[in-house]
Amino acid sequence: MKILKFGGSSVATPARIQSVIDIVKPLLATDVAVVFSAFGGVTDSLITMSTLALQGNLEYKTKLNEMEKRHLEAVRELINIQRQSGILAQVKFMVNELEDVLHGVYLVKERTPRTLDYVMSFGERLSAYIIAEAFKDRGHAAEFLDARKVIRTDSHFGYAKVDFEVTNKLIGEYFKHHPEVQIITGFVATSEGGETTTLGRSGSDYTAAIFAGALRATDLEIWTDVDGMMTADPRKVKKAFTVPQMSYEEAMELSHFGAKVIFPATMQPAMVNKIPIWIKNTFNPTFEGTVIHAESKNGKMIKGISSMNGVSLLSLQGSGLLGVVGASMRLFATLARENVNVILISQASSEHSICFAVENASAARAKAAIEKEFQYEIRNEEIDEMPCDNDLSIVAVVGDGMKHSPGTSGRMFSALGKNGVNVVAIAQGSSERNISAVIPQVDAAKALNALHEAFFLSDRKVLNVFLVGTGLIGKALVAMVNEQFAKLAKENRLEVNVVAVANSRKMLFNEDGLPLTTAIDSLVKEGEDMSMQAFYDKMLSLNLPNSIFVDCTSSPDVTAFYEAILSANISIVTPNKKANSSSMEDYRRLKATAFQRGAKFLYETNVGAGLPVINTMNDLLLSGDKVLRIEAVLSGTLNYIFSSFEAGRKFSDVVKEAKAKGYTEPDPRDDLNGMDVARKILILSREAGLDMELSDIVVENLVPATCQGDISIDEFMTRLEKHDADFEALRKQAADKNEKLRYMAVLDGGVVKIQLGSVEGKHPFYSLSGSDNIILLTTERYHDRPMVIRGPGAGAEVTAAGVFADVIRIGHYAK
Ligand code: ADP
Numbered sequence: 001m002k003i004l005k006f007g008g009s010s011v012a013t014p015a016r017i018q019s020v021i022d023i024v025k026p027l028l029a030t031d032v033a034v035v036f037s038a039f040g041g042v043t044d045s046l047i048t049m050s051t052l053a054l055q056g057n058l059e060y061k062t063k064l065n066e067m068e069k070r071h072l073e074a075v076r077e078l079i080n081i082q083r084q085s086g087i088l089a090q091v092k093f094m095v096n097e098l099e100d101v102l103h104g105v106y107l108v109k110e111r112t113p114r115t116l117d118y119v120m121s122f123g124e125r126l127s128a129y130i131i132a133e134a135f136k137d138r139g140h141a142a143e144f145l146d147a148r149k150v151i152r153t154d155s156h157f158g159y160a161k162v163d164f165e166v167t168n169k170l171i172g173e174y175f176k177h178h179p180e181v182q183i184i185t186g187f188v189a190t191s192e193g194g195e196t197t198t199l200g201r202s203g204s205d206y207t208a209a210i211f212a213g214a215l216r217a218t219d220l221e222i223w224t225d226v227d228g229m230m231t232a233d234p235r236k237v238k239k240a241f242t243v244p245q246m247s248y249e250e251a252m253e254l255s256h257f258g259a260k261v262i263f264p265a266t267m268q269p270a271m272v273n274k275i276p277i278w279i280k281n282t283f284n285p286t287f288e289g290t291v292i293h294a295e296s297k298n299g300k301m302i303k304g305i306s307s308m309n310g311v312s313l314l315s316l317q318g319s320g321l322l323g324v325v326g327a328s329m330r331l332f333a334t335l336a337r338e339n340v341n342v343i344l345i346s347q348a349s350s351e352h353s354i355c356f357a358v359e360n361a362s363a364a365r366a367k368a369a370i371e372k373e374f375q376y377e378i379r380n381e382e383i384d385e386m387p388c389d390n391d392l393s394i395v396a397v398v399g400d401g402m403k404h405s406p407g408t409s410g411r412m413f414s415a416l417g418k419n420g421v422n423v424v425a426i427a428q429g430s431s432e433r434n435i436s437a438v439i440p441q442v443d444a445a446k447a448l449n450a451l452h453e454a455f456f457l458s459d460r461k462v463l464n465v466f467l468v469g470t471g472l473i474g475k476a477l478v479a480m481v482n483e484q485f486a487k488l489a490k491e492n493r494l495e496v497n498v499v500a501v502a503n504s505r506k507m508l509f510n511e512d513g514l515p516l517t518t519a520i521d522s523l524v525k526e527g528e529d530m531s532m533q534a535f536y537d538k539m540l541s542l543n544l545p546n547s548i549f550v551d552c553t554s555s556p557d558v559t560a561f562y563e564a565i566l567s568a569n570i571s572i573v574t575p576n577k578k579a580n581s582s583s584m585e586d587y588r589r590l591k592a593t594a595f596q597r598g599a600k601f602l603y604e605t606n607v608g609a610g611l612p613v614i615n616t617m618n619d620l621l622l623s624g625d626k627v628l629r630i631e632a633v634l635s636g637t638l639n640y641i642f643s644s645f646e647a648g649r650k651f652s653d654v655v656k657e658a659k660a661k662g663y664t665e666p667d668p669r670d671d672l673n674g675m676d677v678a679r680k681i682l683i684l685s686r687e688a689g690l691d692m693e694l695s696d697i698v699v700e701n702l703v704p705a706t707c708q709g710d711i712s713i714d715e716f717m718t719r720l721e722k723h724d725a726d727f728e729a730l731r732k733q734a735a736d737k738n739e740k741l742r743y744m745a746v747l748d749g750g751v752v753k754i755q756l757g758s759v760e761g762k763h764p765f766y767s768l769s770g771s772d773n774i775i776l777l778t779t780e781r782y783h784d785r786p787m788v789i790r791g792p793g794a795g796a797e798v799t800a801a802g803v804f805a806d807v808i809r810i811g812h813y814a815k
């Protein structure tokens with residue numbers, strides 16, 4: 001004997017019912033019985049109708065009419081026209097009965113749990129009836145069985161408890177006299193008193209297990225809308241995959257903590273009778289799915305991760321709790337009496353508090369009942385009034401393999417911590433099969449994905465990049481990610497998703513990653529209006545794991561958000577110097593926030609574009625070295641200008657040429673005034689451990705006094721010509737000594753000076769060409785000969801490459 005069960009989504013439309021019939025057809029000649037849920041969504045809508053009626057809202061009739069129409073249409077589509085009328089009449093008859101009940105609720109404004117069970121029972125009764133008729137219509141020897149005839153329960157409406165002794169007997173007897181294939185209603189049963197009960201939401205799985213147990217079935221098949229039991233809910237974790245097999249206990253833990261794919265009680269009858277449970281996909285029937293059986297093979301530490309939203313955490317606590325006799329007994333007896341289902345319990349060994357989780361809906365009831373039970377102790381201040389935290393979630397990692405294998409909880413909490421998920425409470429069953437953590441519900445999706453990554457894709461990482469700034473660097477970065485995407489995914493198991501792009505006008509988001517070839521074009525065409533606040537809000541609300549904010553602007557409006565971004569555990573990568581060159585206090589605060597939150601703040605490209613300057617310096621300092629002196633040419637633009645300024649050329653012409661080639665800022669004075677160099681050497685000095693402000697730096701401004709002030713760029717260029725002779729004099733003076741002009745920044749003895757000077761032929765700066773940068777680091781270890789870092793120090797490509805490298809660095813850290 002085999003029992004099959006098809007859930008609501010498998011029978012949501014007549015077309016789907018037809019596919020189900022096709023799946024069952026080959027088995028009809030064998031010993032088989034089939035359990036059906038209500039058509040998808042019908043139970044929910046029955047509950048809504050009764051709620052509307054209860055509220056005196058006549059809308060319930062509209063809903064009822066829709067439901068009736070849906071069932072009548074199913075009959076018309078599934079059954080031959082000659083046989084339809086009797087069946088349509090029966091459906092109408094049942095719907096009329098339901099209407100009478102709802103009318104009663106409407107009139108008396110009361111809906112007891114008993115009435116609600118009765119109302120809900122119509123879903124399964126209608127669906128199994130219609131499907132049984134559809135089988136018959138195709139010439140199969142099928143018969144409708146209303147499970148209320150054979151499943152006996154107590155009168156705990158909404159969650160009735162099965163009397164197996166009576167039920168097993170009734171089922172056995174019934175099947176002896178009914179050789180046809182039974183098409184059975186899931187979910188519903190009858191109390192000893194003859195009233196309709198239900199087995200709990202999603203209880204049709206349980207119905208099937210009850211029949212399987214009673215009939216000693218060889219197999220129980222639960223047919224649903226996913227490829228079996230998966231490593232996590234595929235609706236919440238896109239990368240979840242099928243677990244081929246697991247133990248009854250593992251399945252029970254996973255479903256208890258929210259894996260809705262199977263109802264927790266289903267495992268009980270199957271386990272007792274050693275019946276394997278297969279979870280199969282109606283929409284992919286040839287796929288093996290999952291088998292749940294007695295053993296758990298394969299050495300994986302954990303099998304799955306589940307989560308449950310809408311949880312409240314309450315705790316019984318107080319300085320006098322230790323002395324209160326039988327406190328936990330009284331606590332849990334009170335909860336049992338109030339019919340409050342306790343999902344999780346956690347007690348610290350100090351015995352000063354016992355905390356437990358319940359569904360949000362029962363939190364207030366639990367709190368009131370317990371405060372009443374302990375009113376005397378509360379009055380005596382032995383126990384506090386009960387604190388209650390709502391809107392939490394529980395995430396649970398489950399697997400028989402975690403037993404005796406250290407490291408599971410380490411991995412779990414490190415993944416949660418790295419993603420800034422605050423853990424409110426923890427529980428681990430002594431069976432060592434499950435570790436659960438109570439966390440804020442807003443973080444549930446992020447936590448699930450981060451845990452899934454940590455346990456199942458530990459050699460693989462997804463980075464979620466939020467890019468602001470689509471100028472030359474931003475564009476080059478997107479192109480680079482696009483080029484490298486496949487290789488990184490394959491060789492480094494790193495997937496770089498660009499989730500958002502924005503410029504000063506527009507922003508565009510796609511949680512699954514924007515198509516990289518079209519991202520920038522789409523931004524212009526489809527983007528929403530940009531504001532940094534809106535961008536930040538959206539980024540936070542997406543709450544994705546391994547989020548990285550990349551700032552390719554030079555705007556202080558963007559850096560103003562850094563603190564908040566790091567506080568939200570989002571890492572930052574940027575070539576924008578504005579943050580690190582603002583006040584020392586801001587610089588320190590950003591570093592401290594990043595450190596506290598475990599987020600990364602990487603800005604290698606603040607100095608020398610893609611050259612490894614800051615990381616190198618950090619490595620030196622970390623390994624105990626000390627920076628004594630820095631000598632550097634840090635402006636690619638100024639280096640270009642001075643290396644092109646040769647005999648026979650006019651200084652103003654060289655500046656014009658640099659501007660035409662796009663090497664200068666739009667206003668070349670922004671390069672010539674030395675402030676860009678000042679910001680860079682300031683950052684290097686700070687990285688070297690100095691406490692320094694921008695105002696401490698002595699900068700030689702190369703913009704002649706007559707060219708300063710509020711004049712246009714063109715006017716500036718014209719006025720600059722008047723100073724060509726001065727610059728030529730400087731050049732010649734140097735050339736006469738066989739020296740070259742260089743704009744240099746020097747940190748020495750804690751003092752920074754930036755000035756135009758000349759260097760002789762032996763000096764490493766002498767041969768510097770184009771827009772190269774050079775940094776000489778004299779340290780305690782590199783004392784006699786300084787360390788030299790030299791190479792292209794400007795340009796979108798090399799800067800983007802440096803930004804990309806920082807992003808990847810975060811990827812490695814996240815692993
Ligand atoms: P049915 O209507 O067939 O009873 P359910 O909606 O009750 O189906 O259960 C199937 C759903 O369970 C899936 O669509 C999926 O979203 C959810 N689910 C939650 N956790 C898991 C998991 N670990 N594996 C598979 N599905 C899961």
Ligand code: ASP
Pocket residue numbers: 007008037038043044123186187200201202203204205
């Ligand atoms: N139809 C019921 C529900 O939606 C039972 C089930 O589908 O398993 O809860």
Ligand code: MG
Pocket residue numbers: 007202205260261262263
């Ligand atoms: Mg279900």
